[in-house]
Amino acid sequence: MRQGIASALLTATLSGIVTPAAAPGQTRATSTTPPPDAAPLALTPAEYNNTVADLFGFPRDGDRWPARPALADRISPRREPSKGVFVAPPPPPVWPWRFPQEAGSEGFEGIAEGQAPSSYQVEELHLAAMHFASFALVSPTFFACDGWAALPAAGRTACAWASLERFARRAYRRPLDADERRRLEAFWRANAAAGPLDEAVALTVAGILQTPTFHFRVEPEARAAGVSRRRDFRRDRVAEPSRPADMTDAERLGPWELASRLSYFLWDSMPDDTLFAAAGAGGLDTRAGVEAQARRMLDDPKARPALVRFHHQWLGTDDVLLVAPARRAFGPLFGVEPRLATARDDDVEWPAIMGPVRHSMKIETELFVERTVFDGDGTFTALMTDHHGHMSDATAPIYGDGARRVEGPEVTRTIDLVVASIGRRKPLTLYPASFPPGERAGVLTLPSVLALGAYAVQPGPILRGVRVLERLACMHLGTPVQGAETALPPDTLTAESTNRERTAAATRPRTCDTCHRTINPPGFAFEHYDAVGRWRSHDNGQAVDASGALTLAGGERIAFSDGVDFARQLAASDRVRDCYVLHWTRYALGERLDAAAPGLDALRAGFRAEDSIKGLLVSIAGSDLFRRRPGADATGGHE
């Protein structure tokens, strides 16, 4: 665990040891009118799991967690898992907890309007809290003393309470006020009186993990000054920070809330000690202070999976594990007969091939994003046009002879798949590769993205076109007309024309053409790629025509010769860059910000000019939009 001045400062700050004088700036926050309403954000499944790992000081890798403590079965018995036909399924990992997926908003988690509470979710949160609580007893960071289990009874009790109080401050991501501390202590004492001390510790932790303050990212701290003076959350602050002149206390986020917003934006997890210390010391009260923290956080390894997760949601590539290319179409590509000899034959061969292919596609996407943003050029242009990446033996047939292995470290990941009814874990090694620049250009030509834009046999120009328009150009296409799906060309091998011709014919009727004159061209741009993302020069014996033209919302017109040309032009498009900025800003704020929201223009202008993805994230973090309380008027000036 990181120790030092920052940690010590955090401890002093959060425990309320240092009580500063009343902050002069607070006198401005006396309005009795609360800011406009905003739905609080709940931790997403990924955020919850990362936060729990960080709280207990365990890695974000369930294989490296200790075994589930016996205490866990005492306070929250597990029912026996159901058996499989042939073997029992493997026990679930101790981490992460599998929560229900959020409904999401335009493909993104962590947006308030896409987070609907459900009975199922609440049950899972309860079970997860009971499960993880026992890990406090084996956590390297939980206890505030050494050798807790061996202490005399009085010492154990005192240390347990001190540890719980510290844990609560970190779990709540802010100091506790006196009332909270009193209630927590009462809960702890009741638990300690009712059963063994280790159970009492775990049950108290379980309670903390179910509170609104842990599970929701909501802080009434600044408003408390205006709405309820008797609870002054600012009294724990160690220093009066400098204030930006353009925001009142009621308008801007408090330091603890801002620290949480920043850490969940860039890390998908809770603040670390340094960020807590900065919040406590007023280090987040200026744009420069926030941006300095953002830069530091982007250099931390925790930023990598968080940024990858954003791009998975942007591109929808998490779902690539569900693509199901047909054996009858792609069996020969992967070395098996296209037809089955018996009904039982599809138990083993095809799942054993497709499992690693799907996983490889997903990991290739992650590595491409990570290497581009953090280790490579770091630009949006590179994200959209780079022809370097990773491949594995599983996906080598997709990339074909044009792919060339290049110098660089191999990456080996453990993947899970089911073959012949048995869950298996196996290593998958990926190696860096260079692809023909005429065949691959950035994320849109990754096999994951292309396979998701396809049916079992044929590529799906409509799926691909809609993805480009909605996700990359922020164009809203409305709902397909009634019966549109029945009008699609059959997904069959025995076609007499090209896929483009069939799709064009199916969408030619006037009721379809109104939208499909816009949808089809960006889809046809990728006709050089079959349903698994393999490059092809011909379709059904005819040379592929992937040319077209598209007018984006706002009037920008793009004419292209093929997918690679299209991707390069999209990379330079103002509309596409603005859309990327909008997605990131919405993601950072957790709200479905209007594209015309004040403050976005400056971010867009900066990104158009600088092209830097990390630079964009720093700018978002430092923006008034980010530092301002949701719903507060954002039309004020800048520092």
Added chain:
Amino acid sequence: MISRRHVLQLGGLTALGAALPGAALRAFAPEAGPVRRLVVISHCHGWPYEGWRMHHPGQSGDEPWTLDLAPLAAGDFSRPLAPLHPHRRRMLALDGLSLATAELDAGGNRHDRGWIHAWTGDNADFAARDTRSLSPSLDQIVAAHVARPDRLPSLELSLDAALEAGRPISYNPGGMRLPAERSPLGAWNRVFGPASSGDAVGRRRRTTLDFAYREYRELAPRFTAGERARLETHFGLVERLGHRLESLATLACEAPAQPAAEFERYDLRFDAFTDVVAAAFSCDITRVVTLSLGEMPTAEFGADRISDKVHKGIAHYIHEDPAKYGAMTDYVRHHAAQVARLVSTLEAVPDAGGGSLMDNTLVVWGSELGDGWHGYRHYCPVLIGGEWAFRTGRYLYWPHGTPVEMRVPSQVLAGGATRLSGLPHQRMLVSVARAMGLDVDHVGLEHARGQRGDFIDTSGPLPGLA
């Protein structure tokens, strides 16, 4: 604490033919309007179709037809369905469905795929170590609609033999399989255990929910109206979860005796489960039950002279060996007898609002395959009950006309595949969901694509059931 009079002699009493003391169980706090309940039973390895089906004299196979079961004698029933003859006025036998979408789904094992398609109507997710579904199962969809908020939403049971276990029927909204209780004692503990034991663990779990809820109430005045609306919903559900734990711990209902820990026979275990289900329904502890029937020992249905394993000793060879085809017929017949006993048990227990439990229950009996060869072609579910929604007492037939190629053994059809399948079974799931009060148009998949690219509509209820 509840009264623990031993009003039911669990452990095979009904299996031995003794009448269930119907008046012994009483439901407390009846609600306005009838309580609707659902039981989903699924056995392994499908049906031997030729032996299962019934004929309508004078009807061709090219047109849909229905057969009124009421006037039929037991001898008129097919051998596998004959045990259900006493309940014929409550039943609907469905001939003409297929697990067509399971045939179209890719990857995985045909059993696994079949289980998920059969009860979720959706594709399977084989990307992780544990097979998952892409949407919740029928029982969970129904449970979300009919369950009491203060009781168990559903009870998942699995009748395991020493051989192969019953697979999960139930998948939650996240697509994860719900663990099932595998012994009658486990089921009893889940249903009545918290009440009878005082359940210190459950009570202490409750304290964590109470603490969280109290914290919310303390903080609530500081939130804006918009924040509160969202948090009220969440913590309202937290409070309800606490009530559910409390409700089970303070249940005012007469519980049956604890069942034995072990049963020597599959049939006895089935009947012990049946009694727990009847008691749980009578006390309104749950309204939705799934019962997955693990592989039955062959001695139970007289086939031990052929093999000691149903799956790999008999089911795989139904199209090759007439003796094994006959054995599978007996196997399904034996399961039909079990289903019939469940129905009889539910008929013997009065319901709080009048009539019997069975009068307000719909039993859906299906499987994960069409036949033991791993085929999905002939899917033959039976519905029993649900008279409030269905016109029961009929055998319904629909000709196969859906453009999905279904795999069959080459000795059945040269080429190993038919060009057509039966109606997608999802339409039966929709019918059941609607009978249970849901306003849904599809369960699982809304549509699919046949191998030749045809559009397959899997939405809407089965025609002619209501």
